[in-house]
Amino acid sequence: MTARRWKSKAGTRAGASCALLLLAACSGRQSALDPAGEDAETLALMFTVMVTAAAILWLCLNGLFFYVTRVSPRRMSRKLANGLVIGGGILMPLVLIGALLAWGLSILPDHDQPGDGLVIRVQGEQWWWRVAYETPEGDVISANEIRMPVGERVSFVLDSHRVIHSFWIPSLGGKMDMFPGRQTNLSLRADEAGIYRGQCAEFCGASHAWMAFEVEAMEPDAFDAWLAAEAAPAGPPDGGAEAIGRQIFAREGCGGCHEIRGTEFQGQVGPDLTHVGSRHSLGAGRLGARLEDFSTWIAHTDDLKPGVEMPPFDHLPQEELTALAAYLKGLQ
C-alpha cells in the first residue's frame, strides 16, 4: 500500500467518524434539532428550510457557473451576459433571501410573549442557577434544575449576579442573555414530557462549561404536586446516618452558605438545598445525583469545577462524607 493510499483511507475513516459525531448531535436531550417544545419546533423548521434553501441556491449558482465555464464555454452577447449576472447574481438571491427573511421573521418565536401564568425567575451565578417559582403564597426557591408543566407557556424572568450568562434549553427554544442589574424575558412551552438539559451559552469564567442544568417537563398534575412538595420545608432526618449527616452539616458550618428551609440553616451564598435529594444532578449539571456523587462533590468541589466558591471538604473522613451524602440525598 502506498503512503498516499493509506492516507486517503485514514482520511475516509476520520471523515466517517466525524460525520457520526455530527449525527449524534442531532438527537438527545440537549439538541436544537430534536425539538420538544413549540419554539424549538419553529426554530428547527426554520433551520431545515434555511439549510435547504441555501443548498438549492448554492447548487443553482454553481451549476450555472459550471455550465458556462465547462459544459458550454462559448462567447455570449454582452446583453445575455449582463442579463445573467444581474438576473442570476443579484435579482435571484435578492428575491430568494428576501423571501426567506420575511418568512423567517414572520414565524420567529416571540421571546416576550405572555405565558399561561407560571413565572420562573432564574438568576445566573458563577457557576450555577438560582431558581424561584412565583406562586400566590410567595416564591418557591430552588436551584440548578427547572421543572415545568407540559403544554403550558412558561415565562422566564432572567438576570445575573455578577457577569453575563446566557440561558439556553436547546430542546425547548432559543437562548436569552442574562445581565447583572437588567431583566430579560424568555417564554417557552414544552410539548413533550421528558428530561432535557440546559447550558450557559455565554462565556462566564473558568467553569462556564460546567454551568448546566436539568429541565424536567412534567404532566400538569404531576407538576402541581411537585411544586407543592418543593414549597414545603425539609423533613427531619430519617435514620441514624442521616441524623449524623445533619450534625456534620451543622458542625462544618454548611448552613452559612446553604439554606435548608425548616431548619436553622439559612445561608444565601450557595444553592438552596431544601429538596436537593430530589434533583437530577449536582453542582449545576456537573455530576449525577447518586449517593456517591454527593460525597464526591463535597470532597472535591474545586477539582470538579475550577474556581468554584465552595471549598473542598476533603479533610472529612469517608464515613463522614457518606453520612453527609445520606442526609442530603434524604432531602427529597
Added chain:
Amino acid sequence: MRKVLLTLAALAGLGLAGGAAVVFLGLYNVSAQSGHLPGVAWVLHTTFRNAVELRAMPPDEVPDLFSPDLVALGARHYATACAPCHSVPGEARTATIRSMVPEPPRIEEAVAEWQPNELHWIVYNGVKMSGMPAWPAVTREEEVWPVVAYLAAIKEGLTVEEQQALTAPGEAPEGSPPGAAYCSGCHALIDSGVPRLDIHEAPFLLHTLSEYRDGIRQSGIMQQAASRFSPAQLEELAAFYAAMEPTGPASAPPEAGAQLAARGTGDVPACTACHGPGASEARGDFPALAGQDEAFLVTQLRLWRSGERGGSELMTQAAEDLDDAEIEALAAWYAALPPAKGPEAE
C-alpha cells in the same frame, strides 16, 4: 592624563585594601566599653532624627488618642515589651541596660522630642543598629496607636501613681495558672478594644494562642504576650479561661445586624452557622461571638476583609464582600447579645 588616572587607580586600590583590612582583619574595635569615636554619635543621631522626620505620616492622619482604654492597653503592652529598656515613670533602668551603646533613653526623655506621628513611625519600624526592635506584626500598623497614646500621656506628665494604676495586675483567684493576672490585666480590666475570653472554649483559645506564638496570626501585642509562655503554660491558661462562666450585661441587639448575621447575603455567608448563638453543632476552632467586644470585632472583620488576618481561608472569603456599614452592624449586634459559652449556646 595617564599619570592622573594611574594615581587615582592607585589611591582607589589603597582605599579598598584598607577597607578589606578593617573587615577581614578585625581592625575596628566593636567594644561597647569604648563608645563611639568623637563625632560619630552626632552623625548617627542626626541621621536617625532626619530619617524619622522624612518618613513619618502627616500629623493630620493621627487618630484621636485621648481614650483611657487606648492608654491602658498601650501602658500594659509597654510594661512587658518596652519598659525593660526605657523604664516607666517612677522606676529606674538597670545598670546593664544603661551600659548599652547607644544607651536607651529614659522614656520621659525619649518622647520629649517627638510628635505622635513620629512616635508611631519609630515604634512600628524600630531603628536599625540601635537596639530598638521593629513592631513584630508587619501587617498591624494600626495596632501601634495604643502605645503611642500611652507615650503621649507620658509626654503630658503621667504621674507615678497614674502609672501604677494603669499597670495594676488583673484579678487572679487562688489556684489560677501563672500568667493569669497578666492576661486578665488587659482582657478583664480594659473596657473596649480587647476581646473577652470567658465566652470561648479551650480548643479555640489554645489554637489562637498557638497561632500568635507561631506568628501565623499577627498582632504585635498578642505575639509578645503569647511568646512569654511555654506551650504547656498556654494550655493551662486556655483551660483557665475556658472554665470561666461568662457573665455580663446584654442590651437590645440592633435590628440591622440580626438579619445579616442569621442569613447573610448572596455574597456573605451567615455568621451564626459557625459562630452561634444557637448553632446546633460547632467545631472547637470556631469561636463564639455573642457578647464579644464591639471594637475588637470591627478590627478583626476589617483584617479578614483585607486578607491580612491569616489562619482561615474560609473567613477571608466570608468577609471579603462586607462593607463598612455591614461590619459595624454585625459587630454591634454580636456585642449586644448576652455573653454565653460556645457557639451552641442560645
